[in-house]
Amino acid sequence: MTAGALARRGFGDAARAVRLLADCGLAPERHAAVVGELGAAPDPDQALLGLARLLECCAEPDELLDALCSDPDLSARLVKVLGASSALTDHLVRHPGDWRELRGADAARAPDPDALRAGMLHIVGADPNADAPAAAEKVDDPAGPAHALRVAYHRRVLRLAGRDLTGAADLETVGAELADLAAAVLDAALAIARADDPEQAALCRMAVIGMGKCGGRELNYVSDVDVVFVAEPVDGVEDDQAAMRAAARLAAETMRIPSETGPEGTLWQVDAALRPEGKNGPLVRPLAGHVSYYRRWAKTWEFQALLKARPIAGDAALGAAYAEAIEPMVWQAAGRDNFVDDVQSMRRRVVAHIPPAESEREIKLSRGGLRDIEFSVQLLQLVHGRSDPALRSGNTLAALDSLSARGYVGRDDAGGLADAYRFLRRVEHLLQLNRLRRTHLLPDPDSADGAEQLRRLGRAMGYGANPVTEFMSAWRRVAAEVRRLHEKLFYRPLLHAVARLPEGEQRLTLEQAGERLSALGFADPSGALRHLEALTSGVSRRAAIQRTLLPVMLGWFSDAPDPDAGLLGFRKVSEALGGTPWYLRLLRDDVRVAERMAWVLGTSRYVTELLLRAPEAVAVLADDADLVQRPTHALEAEADAALRRHGTAENAVAAVRALRRRELLRTALADLLGVSPVAAVGDALTAITAVTIEAALRTARARVADQRGEEPQTRLCVVGMGRFGGRELTYASDADVVFVHEPLPGADPVAATETADAIVRELRRLLEMPAHDPPLLLDADLRPEGRSGAMVRTLDSYAAYYRRWSSTWESQALLRAAPVAGDAEVGERFTAIIDPMRYPEGGVEDAQVLEIRKLKARMEAERLPRGADPAMHTKLGRGGLSDVEWVAQLLQLRHAHDVPGLRTTGTLEALRVAVEHGLLDAEDGATLEAAWCLAARVRGAIMLVRGKPSDSIPKPLRDQAILAGALGYRDDDEEEGAVGRMVQDYRQATRRARAVMERVFYDD
Template sequence: MTAPGRRSSTFTRLLRHGFTDPSAAERLLDSAELSAVRNDPVLLEALGATADPDLALHGLVRLLEAQGDRELLDTVIAAKPLRDRLLGVLGASAALADHLARHPGDWHALVMYEPRDLHPGVEEFERGLAEATDPVSLRVAYRRCLLSIAARDVCGTTDLAQTAAELADLATATLRAALAIARAAAPDDAAVCRLAVIAMGKCGGHELNYVSDVDVIFVGEAVDGADEGKAVRAATKLASHMMRICSETTVEGSIWPVDANLRPEGRNGPLVRTLSSHLAYYQRWAKTWEFQALLKARPVAGDAELGEDYIAALEPLVWKAAERENFVPDVQKMRRRVVENIPVTEIERELKLGPGGLRDVEFAVQLLQLVHGRSDASLRSGTTLDALQALAAGGYVGRGDAVQLDDAYRFLRSMEHRIQLYRLRRTHLVPEDEADLRRLGRSLGLRADPVAELTREWKRHTGAVRRLHEKLFYRPLLDAVAQLAPGEARLSAEAARERLVALGYADPASALRHLEALASGVSRKAAIQRTLLPVLLGWFADSADPDAGLLNFRKVSDALGKTPWYLRLLRDEGAAAENLARVLSAGRLAPDLLMRAPEAVALLGDGDGGGLETRSRAHLEQEILAAVGRADGAVQAVTAARGVRRRELFRTAAADIVGSYGTEAQPVEADQGALVDLVGGAVSDLTSATLAGALRAVVREGWGDTLPTRFAVIGMGRFGGHELGYGSDADVLFVHEPRDGVEEREASDAANKVVSEMRRLLQIPSADPPLLIDADLRPEGKSGPLVRSLKSYEAYYRRWSLGWEAQALLRAEPVAGDEELGRRFVELVDPLRYPTAGLGDDAVREIRRLKARMESERMPRGADPKLHTKLGPGGLSDVEWTVQLLQLRHGAEVAGLRTTRTRAALTAARTAGLLSEENAGILDEAWVLATRVRNAVMLVRGRAGDTFPSGARELAAVGRYLGYGPGHVGDMLDDYRRTARRARAVVDDLFYGG
């Protein structure tokens, strides 16, 4: 017996070395087998370094009991390599401890520590299995070889990839040994047939688990002169016997199941087919997943020449699989089905099949391989990690993404290995028992708090895999690349020229020069461009001017060539590449905006740039005012504000174009009215925020924090109505009110200086789109003062106001400056624009006369009135004046009419019964279409216009924006005339009184 004091000391030491049951450990150390070395610090430290010291000690005692002499113990104490290997295995695998207890002499397999022992291959394993002549001895020899693999694994001599490769090589050697046993048992069958065993799955990919089904396919042929039918039957007997040898349970357990269900027709198909039968099946009947499975096919046993012939015959079919209809969606759908079939109680613990698990990495890698490997042979590896490395090297996956996936895959596979190693059972579930989790964490080197650290690392890696799987596996570009013709995935000069001509490029020679400049060379940038360009060319060709799209793409790429995120964004991030193609080929405005700030390409993705969702006025104003506050002087401040405006104009134009064109992922089903409202609201809010920034800059430079007078900007016209187009001027009124104690003259001078300086700063020539402030709707027009006090406005409107001014004020809305003053201005003009007495006949006749005069005087000479979107019949003017007449007549009693927005007022008039639903719909359709045409003209030509362009290419571009494909420009013009004609009929009835 051990003295109590000494026992307490040992107990403490055992706890310190990681034992969870020190009392049991003390009893084992006191056993006859270990009593001589029970206090040896070397042994305790070695046990403490294992995954489970209690398990290791128990296994060691069992082994020593079975051994019956001191040779092993003396060797273990003296030789560190053997000590680490043996105890490492005993502490990680109860199953291998059982094997050693049954076959105690097998510990000698761990003694070797030479270079050829570190990374054995198939030949070394075949030597280790050479003496096996029956299923029982094969199992013993297999476990002996497995013991050496596990020892190298748990000691860190091999990494995950090497361990998985060794397991696959051991499986190969085992299949060969099993086939040899089967042949020896049936020499007559062996004499008439050739049989090749093709490894599939993880064995084929050289990445096998400790315990896994070994997936195979069998190919049989007759030897010269033999009957084919007889040969196939003989080969089937050999294959069946070989499978039983590996799969059946004996007194030594089983090796692993051999699974042939990946063969043609699965378990319903013949076990063995001839090569021609295999080929016929894959050419005619195979499903997408079967070609995906063939990615890992590798001859491993039997007739080597036949196996190589099988691979050579089927490999071309594998690399054509991506050309199958719906290939990418089919693979994606299959992955979703796998997840859906996982029991709910297991999905969070499922290492292999669950979201963020191993299969997510494998499916993403395989899908990318099948799509891009058609034209890039470097991707044709059956090993996941090798393929991932090749995808990164070729630019198909970002380096950072590849590193994260590699790290996660290695960690998750290591978890899977150590879970299976414990009992040598096929499982992919993370255990729930704390002792199991502790052993698992310690086996992976997590020692401080194994359970917590393991859980944290596991969740971190699965989270990364889930995110990257979604990013890569559902990448829109992938499906587009898969749909390319076989020779197009990588461009050659001749193939590119033919494709350019077929796609409708007007100048293929220039286009080829752009392609050469973008894609030539061996740089990573050029490699990514070669992946992008074949798809982009098709998207450019979907526009009216593909040549301009390609030229613009080259300009943007040249400008951002050294920016690391640019090509990565196009390759990886959502629909960024397609969005860019649409934007660059849709006309001049958006590319011009982008060229002035190429970094705005980031807005086309789904990341932190905010995407294409337009920003609120409050958000824009906050950003602009912050930029103004940081600027050094008013000029720099307004320059900063105009820079924000340029970026946001691009965001709005891009959102409009993408919404109008649609994408391959989201075909266009755009609500035309919603797009008009999007542009009108976004540009109006942006103009308001820009004016607020200019006002703050001027006041800060001239007066510091406080202007001597309150000051507000009132939006008028389309600005006040939230209906600005890309090229619209900003119609405004300026109003001020002296602060307490400030003289009228001082206040007036300050207000006038503010207005003059705001206009000057906003009109300084620059590369940014101009923002013209138009104050001609002020009292007395161009003859009146630019800015008035609120009292002055009150006096003027009370005494001198004309009918057209009341009508103009229907659009008045505060847009910048003092909010309280703006609100009071609105209260002042409400009685004028919504008169309680309505309109008399004279006033109505005057409005009609003014409209007719305006159209007569302003219609451009030579213009076709029927196609003039503003002044022509059924155009903007017709609809707006009709709506405004209803507002002037009924605004006092119908609250919904008290709005500055044309469409909202039209809806209110319909709701109030002032016009029929049909007529309201006709007017709304005409107004939306005319606005869309004006926006299209600005996007296409880069300058404003009120009528359709005369040039064929520009006209076609307007048509494409409006949803008319090639050859349908005439339909577009006919539809516009018809829509305008119907609207004019309604206007004649409502505005002109029939």
């Protein structure tokens, strides 16, 4: 046969193939069928090379050649194995006589599980009929029973692969036989362990519980075999602890034998991490210990894992007792308080564990992969299996059949998902067969070796003309179908329960729909059903689009911290926008907008309230560029246009307040979606507040001038104080201000002050008047003499007051004073007056420092709300905002006269300058900055989540969970969870900051 003919048959290196055929003694005229089989192998070159190696090692190569010619079934099985698995080829080279395992009637049929167990026990010299089989000291294999067991295992895998690759065994058969084979190996390994330490074995009886794919009888060729060990003392043994220690030794040895690397390689790893308490828990527990743990401590994901639990080896009676005790608890898991959080965290952990570089080639964990199918089926089982025992199967395909037969999944959908599952599992099997290594990653098509592996995979899957392209196209189609069916199976039937939809599609009863909504995290399923009915009922185009959107959006709502609030907010926004055509088109055509909308509505009452005031603002979610803080000059220009556009003062300022509301929403959205850091939030809120006050001040001045018939004979400036002056405003902050004016030359000072006071009263009225948009409250309590003092003072009055009467606390307050609106020249002159007060030459005196420290201590003792936890109060609590700010302000009072960089109103900038000039240790500065930023974030998030201000982290766990979600914490940590890590991070940061504060603030 020529090289060209072999190339046409699929050989990549046809010239070498010609030589190898000759070396093997394969003549085309005599062995045409064998050559044909080689050409049809997944990798013809690998198959031919493997056959040449095997013939070279065979004692009777002619016998093998004759058998290949006379037995087409043998030829097909052997060549397919050689062309698909280099690992099994290596086994055949080590054990040339094992080609006979692929010959005859036994090679064509699946073995009985009991026969597999008996065979493996016989291999190690154990009696299958004994209550506790123990291996013999000597077996036929001189290398010992463990080596004999590994060889026997690979023989069985060889036989199974022959049937699998030729289509004589379907996926269900392959998975079941591999699971049964693993169980038989574990029984034989346990027999070896008993023989190695008979005294320990005599103390206990032990059962091995299969978990995961082994428990579900759907094991891969190479997969970790998940197990749990349960043991009891044998009758007559009274020392329970000694029995448990003995069982632990037996279990460890049982795990070691299949996992150990030797001449035959490693079979697979035995993983006991699914046991109670995971890797931190004891390897073996008595039955009562298991039951106690699952009743008191287990999380939902552990019951989800137990869904597949099945006794597979060891003491059968003890295994049955374990199953009987544990199974009822599994099917009550969906009713647990933490069911939703655990299920959602499980989903997030799966996605989080995919390396970004591999996400597009991962067939198990990626979107549209095996985990999507398994998660969908298991979640439906847990939700509906409580009341329907027919769904309680540990096998994915069997459970899917039951879900379909019982009406929870449509037949076509179940069939589509089952086909996708079989496709993906077959791909997984073929990937693992090549080298008998655990993998779920497709080869990289951009590399030469990866392309060759994909070619072999595609040919093994049955794609001929262009195997790489055809296989990759098929895989992408399957992944897309899995994603579609995942959404449809779990979410769309909820709409079927409440809306009039096409006949022939699966429907749920209202009770079943409620159960499913509970599983998604909705605390009020009946309310959620009412919202769905309102959104999707009817035959309008809007209802039709909502029915398309909601199956996807329900999943996003369930990922939000408060799904109920999210769905309610979505209903209100949708109703407010009515038939606006662009709204639903935007959600339908831009998946990012819909996903973001579900998240923010399910996270923030503050955002929901703002959005309901102007639902059209939802359009800003389409582009991150629309969420970025707008330049101040652009805001000023828009405010000017609003003032010119409206005739009355009330309407003009209402338009400016609408501008403010829109910018508040933009800032809050950017904050929630992680587009803006804390400092940018404060800057944005300060900027829009200043622009709003400036526009309102101009309107108030014009209004007073119109009322009095003359231009005011004074110039007025609004000075920001506190967080406003420091450009650190939060969503909950009032605007702390003082008002200063300067009469025009020749004007009557008394009349000018009356006019300024009238302007201020009108300014506050316009900003606080009832309107559609949130008011802007101006707080002037930091003015001289506080609430008892005049609302407005002249520059001379301020100068006289500060020169004669001001206190140390007022100097401290003035550190954050900055002109924000009104006459700029008056603002500059006011700044010149207060600079000597806040940046005193030589720094503050010791007596003043003592006064500041006493004031700080008194504030902590008196102003902290009754019942508030000092460790959880973001403003006045230990290590909170106040602690950090007072440290920065004391450094400014002491050193700002000599260090001009400290003459800033911003807390973080003051800390950074202090570090630069050696006034504060760099590590201390970083600690204070981290605590301040975290406390500011938490304080802002509390307002976003609750829609009303609070300085304390809420105590109810549900509120804390929503807050943690808003801050970006996810339940992907099994031990702590999002709330635990949020609280831990906050306590840790503030505890460190408090230590720095006490050392720096009180250090002389």
